[in-house]
Amino acid sequence: MLTKKTVACINKTIWIELIKKVGLRNYSSATSKAGIDDLLRYLRSAYTNENSDVLNNLDDLIFKQMAFEQPNTYKIEKINVSGNITPEVFNQLEDTLNINRSFYDETLTAMIKVISSRLVIIDNTVSRIIMLVKVGETNDKTMFGVQNVIFNVTIDFDKKLISTGYHKGSFEKYYNESFAETYEKMIHWLSVNVLANLNVTLSEFNEEALKTTLYKMFHELTAPIENKLELALPPNVDGLIQNFFDDVGIQLKEKYQKQLYSILFQDYGDAESTEFQEGLYDDGWIFRFGFRDGDFTRATSRTEDQSPVYTSPIYWNLKELINEKTKLTDAGFVWVTDTGMIEAKIDVQNKAFIIYLYKTEHEWEEDRIEYIRRKIIQHL
Template sequence: MFRTETLKNIHIKDFEEFFKEKDVKRRSARMKHNTTIDRYNMISKLIKEEVDNPNGAFTKSEINNFIFKKLFYDNNNYEYILKYSNFFATKFTKRSVAEKYLRENPLLKFNETLENTSSDKDYELFTSKLDCQSENASAIHLLVRVGFVNNFLGKVDFFAGITVDLQNSVLIVRLNYRHIKSSNKEPLKLLKEIKDLISGTGLSGKSFVPLKLNPISLDEDTANKTIFALYKELSSEAEDLLNARMTEETEDKIKEFLKETGITEIKDEYLEQIKAVLYQDISRNINPSSFKKGWIFRFDFREGNLTRATSKHEKKGPIYSSKTYWQLKELIYGEERMHEAGFHWKIPRSSDSVDVRVYSRNDTIIVHYYYNMRIDRKEKDEFVVQKIARNL
């Protein structure tokens, strides 16, 4: 059976939708109980009954894939992005070669099912999985039980979803933000322990030695430059859109106004400052659907250790009507650094979008997904990671 402590990471509604999709008989009656905790016990029992039944509504493989995806992606909303050097595989490694290596190293628990895990040991690897593109290895995923936390459901397993992304050359450590806050481990220490673990250090790290992995932290400057590059992409699109709403006649009027005030040398920076006032006004009337790539909804700009300005849109809408945004734009572009920003990205060839807060801390880039991003997170996650890696 699956550990109840593991199942508590997944919303009961998600189980209800899975059982409905699989047309499980009498599913509501079999899950019914007075307390939420006991409902999880009933869910565990229902899963066992269906898997043990040769004519069950779903297979062991189907329920394992469902639970893995929920634990690895949907449940984790706080990601550390790092680099790495050394690994047993590259993006040119053939699927057959990678699979053979993983199977020959049983400590890596390749494709092991999740219902066989009963240990309460911290930093236990539950399973590993391989993703491939065009018959080449593209990513290795490791589901690790970090420990447990206590909340209103009692004891709950605390998981880390770790990916070595061979295509984008990044290492991703995914955690649940509430579990981090509930854990007795300080976040910086927790990240260090996970890095030591996957590099094969210490007693718990023995299982990970075959990975031959060396995690590498990002220096703060690299992280800040990357966030700025993401900021600049959306900022440039917004400015192009706003510029299109201004005519040559408008610019002529600005120049005429400056001449009338006695300014003889009309510099570009003067024009831009007055345009910024007009941009704020125009932005208030632009439909968000006009932005094709997305928009910035918050930012935190710092000089040295001091916060110069923080600005945000309360409803995560475009920030371009903010006076602070335009006041600091040229300074930010001059520094080419950004400590933190909130991005609403529209996913190409899709009606979907993703809202994330991206910031630099602890020698990593941290991506914090907003709660409403929980569903179908795998696709959103892959889009965001690719976006960051391209600018890293």
């Protein structure tokens, strides 16, 4: 039966939105004035009285809310997959994975357990499985007491990736164990109870390859912007610079010329410089980056508002060094897609990608992390 510990995982206001969206009847008892116990009673009653189509829609919305709307941090690691996996393979795992299980049928006695999962099937081959995995329970300091701690774990057989999503702030505030400890326990459980049965094994990325991948993703967004900025330079700019240096009696060196270019680029790239804005950031931009230079970390940031980094003198000062190293330890991306903007900071840590998502008005939250996974595989 649907439990209070799971219901409390979703904000009351969002529950009201879900209830209205699927058209549950008599939802007045679930208004914002009602407590969590009232809401729980209402939902349990709805699950016993509503028709199956409405309840299936509700289950799908709850699943999407927990799996895609709530996580803001993802860890992505590598797996080995021996071959194509058909839906029939999962028959033996029905009791473990609870595929398409209704939240009303929730039975969580074990501390680590799959609440519900969904298969994504393409041409009779399972492309990926998305699981809501309970990994423990919070302390009692949340607004509604003890809650289930739920991770979104996606095993992508096509891309050979396993990603784990969770809400970083809530986890660190209310859970009495580190993410690293919890993750290790969960991964061990998945390896024994799920992966082994699918002939899938955990693997490791080469950390230097991940840093190179991050640079390639960075370069994909940055190169077109730099090209557009260079095309915006006046045709006689080199002559003007040479005349200036002649007038002040200083020999013009290439580095001086590039520094003057960078001043113009910073102005052209400024959001207030509307003359050059049209088309400059059509595909997105970088808002921060970091890399290692010997024993030092070099970085620049626009994290206050995720604005383009190209207005920063530090970027232009470090640009040549970035391209020489061709490796980044972290980077902040804004991608402009047909369904909205995707804003994310990606770190390379312990042979894995750590992705921090910023809240945007993207149409489908599921598409945000899937878009980033595609980008990673494209450049890996």
